[in-house]
Amino acid sequence: MRKEDLRIVYMGTPDFAVESLRVLVENGYNVVGVVTMPDKPIGRHGSVLQSSPVKQYAESKGLPVLQPEKLKDETFLTQLKDWNADLQIVVAFRMLPEVVWDMPRLGTFNLHASLLPQYRGAAPINWAVINGDNETGATTFFLTHEIDTGKIILQRRLPIADTDDVGTVHDSLMQMGAKLVTDTVDLLLAGKVDVVSQEDFYKDLSELRPAPKIFKDTCHINWNQPVKKIYDFIRGLSPYPAAWTELVAVDGSRQVLKIYQTEKRLVNHDISVGTICTDKKSYIDIAVEDGYLRLLSLQLAGKKRMNVTDFLNGNKQIGDYTVE
Template sequence: MSLRTVFMGTPEFAVPSLRKVVASGYEVVLVVTSPDKPRQSARSEPEPTPVKKTALELGLPVLEIEDLNNPDFDCALRQAAPDVMVVVAFRILPARIFSIAPKGIFNLHASLLPKYRGAAPINWAIINGEKETGVTTFFLQEKVDTGQMIVQKRLEIFPDEVATELAARLSVLGAEAVVETLDLIRRDAVVPIPQDDSLATKAPKLTKENTQINWNLPATAVHQFVCGLSERPAAWTTFEGKVVKIYRSKVIEPTGAGDAGKWHISRDALYVSCAEGLLEILSLQIEGKKRMRASDFLRGYRVKGHERFV
């Protein structure tokens, strides 16, 4: 039996899952995604989501939805008559739709639940210096990221790996987990595992406030912070009143007290003191300028000798 499947997702992270579901022979009767985004140029056509692009390429029907309380949303789901619904990097869904598919609705989350419940699990796993992470599929319930688990897969976090690199690897692993979950559901072989709330940790949404670099931390912690926020939205600091995004860094000295935020320049290399240790800045972007290597930035900058990041 091939399950009639509704797939919900928006970003690139969800694309491998959609492709693998189709390639595995499941009948995707509807793809739900966010509306096209306007481009910067008013003359250009709006930009479709990565999931919409993939769905159209695969010849699948697409529903773009902005307001999840719109009755058309429920109507479209019911008309699709799914056996099961799959959610990968979409939005927080209203509980009223959970019962539409008789075999349930499940989500793919990019962490080893119950750790890193929330909007940014990949980022916070790197920021917190985890050595491994993974993906979890679980049945949706009203409280976000708390449902009973179905499949969990682990993955090592490489040294100096940034969030976008880890996300790409997790998206492939997640696709495997999604299809394994569908296979279990198809065979009525799911053994749901309750989450242990006492082990839960949070992965809050990234904001301007929680992505600012604190130079009063050890160099290793600052480096993890930079890696965890690269390429998007990027860790930031300020220099001479301007925002500076830091994309790549390297720990030069992990220990030793320093004057937090102070620059040290050697030839074409930029080092910054942290509360403990020294960090090399490899790639950055000054407000109003393009991203560049730190060495290129220094070639065009007249050193004064008292520079620091704040």
């Protein structure tokens, strides 16, 4: 079968999923329809609806779009079946019921932003950086009942530099993943898919690192750790959702400070953890157990993100605070 004849239904929602869809469309693959999340209310009163990035791209290319609230809804299932897909591709969407992923004759494969079986879950890119890994990657695998556990089709590796943040790694994986998606489709077209069970990569579940969804409390910085661990934690949450701490004044008042970029300074000192050291002009250092973390880019609640020199122009009193 030629790629122009293979009927593909694509499922995805955020920016990460747009690139794979774009590469499929612009390289002549036959995407017959797109499934994405319902439009999201935005604004103070939720009176404005915003389409997902995948929907915006799909509509710009004249592709039909379905936006089911529930994936077992009979109307949606009928509409999906009417597209008569040979293959479904899922990139950053949601967990599918068997009635959906088992529908096409060639099945449904997913692109996951990790080297499965490591980092199964909702936030694999964040956790790879938070944990200080020096490489990650992308995997295509066939969907099955348990999330992120299906048989692996293809994998590619991506190095993580010590200066990379999650935004950098996200964008690199987005590009790599798009090529992995088309390569996977090509293998299916050629009948050359040779899948590998994820169980072949580990002996015990304790060897696997999870990638659970990240919440606000997850992003709170614990300063009672080595400088490298805190440094990795911050870059693993930058630029989104961003690591945060609380500035604590002498009178006990508090305000939230988001931190986006730092430098490690490994030096011996006898200053209390959480103490802020600054010349009030060009640097802010936070004392930790084995050195200092130098803040380079930060943001007070309700303010815009700034580099440290601009921040100090309006916040010279920061040296009177500690962090918790």
